[in-house]
């Protein structure tokens with residue numbers, strides 16, 4: 882199964898909407914931890930998710946978040 886890095890960014894005044902959008906949305910990402918720069922003022926969130934394709938990866942996000950997210954195919958590599 883491929884993996885995708887979901888890179889989401891929102892404006893500071895969109896922050897509360899980016900979190901409220903999850904209410905009532907069914908996703909395997911709900912109630913998990915995510916990396917975020919919101920507390921330090923960067924207003925970005927990142928997830929690494931398994932999915933068949935970029936569309937399936939983005940489908941794990943509610944529409945408001947999805948529209949501000951890029952899905953990048955990634956894999957683990959050894960660092961020399």
Ligand SMILES: [Zn+2]
Pocket residue numbers: 891892893895896897899918919923924925
């Ligand atoms: Zn934020």
